[in-house]
Amino acid sequence: MGSDVSHDEVARRLRRRTIDMLWRAQAGHPGGSLSAAEILTVLYFGAMRIDPTRPDWADRDRFVLSKGHAAPIYYATLAERGYFSPELLTTYDELDSMLQAHPFVGLPGIDTCSGSLGQGLSVGIGMALGARLKGSEARVFVLLGDGELQEGQVWEAAMAASSFGLDSLTAIVDANRLQLYGTVESIVSLEPLPDKWRAFGWNVLEVDGHDCAALAAALCAAAAPEITGRPTVIIAHTTKGKGVSFMENSVEWHSAAVTDELRERALAELVSGAAS
Amino acid sequence: MSAERTGEAAASGPALPRPMVAARDAFGQALVDLGAADPRVVVLDADLATSTKVSMFAAAYPDRFFEVGIAEQNMTSIAAGLATMGFVPFTSTFACFASKRATDQIRIGIAQPRLGVVITGAYSGLLAGKTGKTHQSVQDIAILRSMPEMTVIVPGDAVEVRAAVFAAAEYGAPIYLRLTRDPSPVVFGDDYDFRIGVAVTVREGADVTVMTTGLMLPRALEAADTLAAEGIQAHVLHVPTVKPLDVKAVVEAAERTGLVVTAEEHNVLGGLGGAVAEVLGEHRPTLMRRVGIRDTFGESAPNDQLLQKYGLTAHDVAQACRELTATRR
Structure with missing residues (x-):
């Protein structure tokens, strides 16, 4: 599809933008931001029913960045989509900036605080229950890290979401296989991950998390009529630091902080798309 | 914002038998009535509905009641999500669990974005239905008072519980509402004008000031009657909002007698006694005694025995007042 070419470019x-923000701040989380680029692109430039000129539109789809440390690329996405000026990105991590190290309400397009891992899926349940109570068609998307799934609250939420029959709720796992201190597999294994979600009553899809067309298809399939009454999880297999x-x-x-030299190297690769 | 409002009729009269009403019953009924008036109100429960009495709301408004099971963290974050959708969620569990199992969920999901969620903590203090130290809550005021953006309300009787429920729904910011289990004396009349952040004088006196929160209010009033018979006139300032503290009322009530006893069914560290000492230390240094739990966990036992052993009776309040007034002689 032609639109996928433009998705890749987005x-x-x-x-x-993420590399620039991290270089400027000399702080932040590059790996888990870069792995989520296509996921955020497909959500914000395709799947989600949103209007950046009306960030408070009642029936908008909701997004929760449960893996809050991917804030840099989340901010880049919101700016790119038109929620605020890209110039604001230069204030990331600065005193008094709305662009805090982890997402904070007040910045247009952001509905909830996150950063302490494991809580976002529950917040998404609240949003989905609220939408249902209001008779709103709004869908709710929650992006989690795979390491984050070690938090017990995620599984409290997983039980509850299927128990409440929340088919408007879609979880996306950015499965980049790494966490701070090593591989997820070597620290506390999640496998068999798809089986775990299935056992908790979820519709499970697995995709290449850097394939925009596959992601778009999965997000579409999550709303299919035949899975009425069940939430969907998309396990997006990704590469940490992708690109x-x-x-x-x-x-x-x-x-880790991005030095001047590494910034130049990174940006050069991202212009040509050499690593992707 | 005045300490001059007197909440109780016949403030200095003789002891009258007061009707007994359980805060949890008043809470359950208030939620039902609030639910009829305000469609934004939703209630979340973590499998304690019949104990906390939110079962009454569940029966009246099943579509606005969410039973999440035994999962306080999940419940608290779900409430945050509902608040972002324009609802006014009340979460319900025991005070010990609300304030400790879900502290981080309160911090990130509710306090930091300053959402209008009412976190209710049932069975607070020591009188938790003979369940012992695992279910008693002696730290919840201190924990939630130290939480930025949080307002902490500790009603002293069933009338105040009801008023606080209605006021909390209109507040639009995070509230911790501390509740109790068993019947306690009704102190306030139906015309009581409760306001968040305002302390009320319930008895005038010139010799020693007793500042109460929660169910120490009726116990302090009983102590004041006893003291009056001994010629000691106690001034009673009730402080239902422990945070933000009514600084003006606290300082004025301290100046009035120059001696302050605080009384709370909570650890003496970090609760009302701590809050009052912090304020008086900066504004009007005053000799104090703190009646409360002496930095220890409780145990399972009958209510009257618990109150006696842990120093929470009218007698304990009176004794603290006597000790302070004796320093003048």
Whole structure:
């Protein structure tokens, strides 16, 4: 599809903006931001029913960044989509900035605080219950990290969401296989992950999390009539640090400052798309 | 914002038998009535509905009642999500669980975005139905008072519980509402004008000031009667909102007698006694005694025995007043 070409280009732009923000702040989380570029692109430039000129529109779809440390690319996405000026991105992590290290309400397009892991899926349940109570068609999307699934509250929420029959709720797991101190598999394994979600009553889809067309199809399938009454989880298999060769699959780039030289290298790769 | 309003009729009269009403019953009925008046109100429960009496709301408005099971963290974050959708959620569980199992969910999901969620903590203090130290809550005021953006309300009787429920729904910011289990004396009349953040003088006196929160109010009034017979006139300032503290009323009530006893069914660390000491230390240093639980956990036992052992009776309040007034002689 032609639109996928432009999705890929949007994702590259989000990555460039993210690298610039992290370089400027000399802080932040590159790896888990870069792995989510296509997921955020497909949500904000396709799947979600939103209007950046009306961020408070009652029937808008909701998004919760449960993996709050991916805030840089989330801010880049909101700016790229027109919620606020991209110039604001230069204030990321600065005193008095609305662009805090982790998402904070008040910035147009952001509905909830996050950053302490494991809580976003529950917040999404509240949103979905609220939408149902109001008779709103709004869908709710929650982006989680795979390491984040080690938090017990995620599974409290997983039980509740299927118990409440929340088919308007879609969880997306950015399964980049790394967490701060090593691989998820070596720290506390989640496998068999699809079976776990199925056992909790969810409709489970697995996709390549860097394939925009596959992501778009999965997000569409999550709303299919035949899964009425069940929430959907999309396990998006991703590469941590995706798009910047020296950051890919690197535990060191979970959280690290980008030097001047590495910024130049990263941006050069993201112009050509060399690593993708 | 005045300490001059007197909530109780016949403030200095002789002891009258007061009707007994359980705060939880008043709470359950208030939620039902509030639910009829305000369609934004939703209630979330973590499998304690028949104990906390939110079962009454569940029966009246099943579509606005969410039973999440034994999962306080999930409940608290779900309430945050509902608040972002324009609802006014009341979460319901025991005070010990609300204030500790879900502290981080309150911090991130409710306090930081300053959402209008009412976190109710049932069975607070020591009188938790003979369940012992696991279910008693002696820290909840301190924990939630130290939470930025949080307002902490500790009603002293059933009338105040009802008024606080209605006021909380209109408040539009995070509230911790501390509730109790068993019948306690009704102190206030139906015309009582409760306002969040306002302390009320319930008895005038010149010799020693007793500042109460929660169910220590009727116990302090009983103590004041006893003291009056001994020639000690106690001034009683009731402080239902522990945070934000009514600083003006607290300072004025302290100046009035120069001696202050605080009384709360909570640890003496970090609760009303701590809050009052902080304010008086900065504004009007005053000799104080703190009646409360002496930095210990409780145990399971009958109510009257618990109150006696942990120093929470009218006698304990009176004794603290006597100790203070004796320093003048």
